[in-house]
Amino acid sequence: MPDWNNDTFDDIDQLFARLPTVEPPASLKRNVLSSLSAPYIASSAAKPAARRKIFVQGLLTPRGWQWLAIMTGIIFFAGSIWLGSSLDSSGFLSLLGEISGNLGSLGSSSYDYGSALFGAAPWAELAVTLVSLVLFMMASSITIDVKAQKPINFDQAMLRKR
């Protein structure tokens, strides 16, 4: 009960005190307890790895993960084309061709070749492509995972069954 002794119980409080207490449905407890027996819930509660998975999945809604997968897939596709073009225009590919044609001198000139490759590599394009690839793989994996799971019966239509 509220600490009415520390407040003046006025006419407004009296009015709101007339708000009746509504009893929750009798099935509420039953539904919760039966949900806890669902394999997904039970295993999720038991295993820290599964709970971490729930945490990651919970960062976005299932639809959010789908959209992230689509967007990162598009970015990865575009990034790959961009990366390929940059590898060619920066001379990285021709440098690789030169190295593969002079494998004999690789041992003595490895430092020179390494620094040349490092200087020629299109790092920004590479980073964008790799990051989008990783995100795409993560998002599509989670999307497939969520779809494959038996849905927790938060769906109103299911919970209305009494």
Add this chain to the structure above:
Amino acid sequence: MADQPDQIILRSLQQGNKDAIGIFIDRYQTMLFNFAYRFLNDYDLAADVCQFAFIQLFLHSTELRSEEGIKPWLFRVVRHRCLDEVRRRKALPFSMLDSANDHDDRQLGMENIPDSQPTPEARIEEDELQSVLVAAIDALPEKFREVVRLRYTADLSFAEIGKILDIPEATAKTHFHRAKPLLRATLQRYGLARSQ
């Protein structure tokens, strides 16, 4: 175990005792449900939200610190879920809102409130009063609304309200007392409150 404090029951739950969640349900379902019901004005949705909260408690029990308090934690979960539902409703196309409002009786939960009124006229009067009171809370500015709703629908102390809303207890009290004149003004229009 049913009479034990929350911390003891939480520890039992953390050790894998599923019966402990049943005790928390018995202890808090009515107040959580009333809060959610008055928030959403939808009986079934309020039940769904409460079920979600208890399942979340089961899933995250090992992450809870015993000093945090189960009651504020549950109310926070219910409150966030209710806010999500309200935002989701606002995004619904108008035509879907219309169909969602078709079953007014169901939304108001009238069929589930025991008929303790002696006459149908008295019952209509009480139902109208309920609607007016809930509407008066909904008309408040957001920061006042939350405090008033928790105070009147869940019978929580200002200290508990402060924990749920993550505000100082004194702030919760101030918001409540500042909301009173606004509530009074709204209710006076319906002839339900006297002027001061």
